[in-house]
Amino acid sequence: MTDYASPTIGAAFLPDWLNPAVFLNNPDLGPWVLLLVCAIVFAETGLLVGFFLPGDSMLFTVGMLIATGTIHIPLWLFALAIFISAFAGDQTGFMIGRKTGPAIFKKPDSRFFSQKNVERAHEFFEKFGGRAVILARFVPVVRTFVPVIAGVAKMDHKTFVSFNLIGAALWGIGVTLLGYWLGQFSWIEENIDIIFILIVLISVVPIGIELLKARKPSTNNEK
Numbered sequence: 555m556t557d558y559a560s561p562t563i564g565a566a567f568l569p570d571w572l573n574p575a576v577f578l579n580n581p582d583l584g585p586w587v588l589l590l591v592c593a594i595v596f597a598e599t600g601l602l603v604g605f606f607l608p609g610d611s612m613l614f615t616v617g618m619l620i621a622t623g624t625i626h627i628p629l630w631l632f633a634l635a636i637f638i639s640a641f642a643g644d645q646t647g648f649m650i651g652r653k654t655g656p657a658i659f660k661k662p663d664s665r666f667f668s669q670k671n672v673e674r675a676h677e678f679f680e681k682f683g684g685r686a687v688i689l690a691r692f693v694p695v696v697r698t699f700v701p702v703i704a705g706v707a708k709m710d711h712k713t714f715v716s717f718n719l720i721g722a723a724l725w726g727i728g729v730t731l732l733g734y735w736l737g738q739f740s741w742i743e744e745n746i747d748i749i750f751i752l753i754v755l756i757s758v759v760p761i762g763i764e765l766l767k768a769r770k771p772s773t774n775n776e777k
Contacts, residue, residue: 588627591616592639595726598698599643599691602650605698610729617733629734633727640726644687644701644718651705684717691725 583590594612597604616632619625625632690700704714 585627587625588632588635591632592635595636595639596643596646599640599701600646600650601643602647602698602702605695609694609697610692613726613729614733614737617730617735618737621734621737629730633730636726636730637722640691640722641718644722645715647698647701648705648709648711648714648718651702652708653705655706655708684713687714687717688721688724691721697725 591612594604594607595609598607598609613636616625616636617629620627620629620632686700687704690696701714701718
């Protein structure tokens with residue numbers, strides 16, 4: 555069995571309490587590991603202070619540890635709990651944005667927090683909202699702030715819920731299952747960092763394409 559306590563290149567700079575290869579492999583956690591992972595998923599997706607938490611690497615590592623028998627909790631139960639936590643987290647972030655948005659953006663002379671920025675954000679989510687909510691799940695830091703921005707921009711709540719369900723399933727369940735399946739191959743275990751980087755790059759490309767498409771009309775109008 556791979557020694558998961560040995561940090562990979564990308565995780566080496568993290569303290570042990572943030573390195574999933576270390577804290578998830580702690581036998582003292584036992585069944586509490588499920589609650590810990592759910593709490594981290596909820597905080598990263600629902601609370602602005604959770605942007606630094608290790609979402610992707612943690613879910614992937616959870617799948618790997620279940621596959622190798624290090625974590626003795628059924629895969630279906632872990633995946634379901636992560637899905638619920640991810641969905642609840644984004645819903646919480648959305649409501650935070652919806653409730654605090656007016657107070658944050660009420661100053662018309664603010665350079666960044668202005669009504670004009672709210673209108674731009676609203677237009678962005680009207681056009682790309684669903685795809686933005688889903689793709690943001692796979693981008694560190696971005697997944698923490700997108701639900702809040704969607705709430706501030708007054709994105710249609712039913713639309714947000716629908717795409718939140720899809721995003722929570724693809725990210726929460728998908729990454730965990732991916733770790734479970736690929737974790738059985740030694741070369742994957744030895745190159746976890748590369749896998750994470752590829753996931754981020756693949757998810758960022760569609761967002762970049764959409765943003766470039768959105769800029770073309772305004773560029774032509776300026777000419």
